[in-house]
Every structure is written in structure tokens, then in C-alpha cells.
Amino acid sequence: MDKKLFVVSGPSGAGVADIIAAVFAQREDVGAVVPVTARKMKAGEVDGVGFYFYDLDGWNALRDSGDLLETTEFAGNDYGTSRRLVEQQLANGKHVIVNLDIERAAQIKRNMPEAVCVYIEPSPAVLRERYGRIARSAFEIAVRLEDAEKQRARSGFCDCRINSDDTQAAVRELNALIAP
Secondary structure (H helix, E strand, O other): OOOOEEEEEEEOOOOOOHHHHHHHHHOOEOOOOOOOOOOOOOOOOOOOOEEEOOOOOHHHHHHHOEEEEEEEEOEEEEEEEEHHHHHHHHHHEEEEEEEEEEEHHHHHHHHHOOOOOEEEEOHHHHHHHHHHHHOHHHHHHHHHHHHHHHHHHHOOOOOEEEOOOHHHHHHHHHHHHHHO
């Protein structure tokens, strides 16, 4: 069976990280890819653990070679996913799972159409309840719900959707999608 890249997205509160962590814990045929960045290493960081670090010339070479499946800029620093690192994992017999926001997932889908994009979201009532547990105000809940709706509206390119009202059911569904 061919191995695939699975790009998993969802709004804050959807449980994406928990679902992915459970899949990693249950399967030996999935792997992650360490992201790449052009930011400077912080004290205690190790290249290849958490991030692969590049200077600006190295970053530009990655970009110009077409190696970056997606990129984003945050706080003046560049981050991305390396096609070469994804393909190495696939060649080593592992499915690859990455957890990215919807904009970055869309970039990967454009640059690697065979990637399987999965959008994870709970029902609106469950999402509101989850936000109610973590938000400090009604305003914050409203902002989070508005952001979740914007992400859902931009997720039309995704290959499938998984409801995460029941986290364990969502884990089973993602596992079934990857491979029986």
C-alpha cells in the first residue's frame, strides 16, 4: 500500500492535537515531520528536534528549489514543511501526519495534490461548550466561534471531515482513513 501525507486541520478546541497524539500512540506506521524555520535557535534548542534551523540563504535555497510545501511567517520568522523530509518518511514506509492551520493545509494541497486533507471539528454546541470552559469572557467565546466559522468556510478543499464531539470516535475514524 502506498503511504500518504495526511494534513489535519481544525479550529481551536476541536481536539486535533489530542486526536493525532492518540493515532501516533496506536500506530507504528505513521510518522511526523520536523518543520523547518529561518529563525535563530533559542538557548537549549537542538537542530532537528522541534525544528530544522536555516539561515536566510539556506531558507531562500529551500524556497527557490521548490522544497517547501507550505510556509508561513510569524513574528518576523519563517516556518514551513519540507517536501524532501515528507518524502523521506514516505519512502521509509511511514504515513505522515502534520497538524497545520487551514491556510497552510491549503498550500500543501496545492503543492502536493495527493496529500489527504482532513478537517476536524466538533458540532457548534460542543465547540461553544468547550470554549466556555477555557474562555475568560463572552467576548472571547464569540471571537473563537467566529474564527472557527471562518476556518470551516475555508475548508472546502479538504478531502474529508471528522466530527470530534467524541474524541475516541474521531481517533477511530482517522485511523480507518489512514489504513485499516
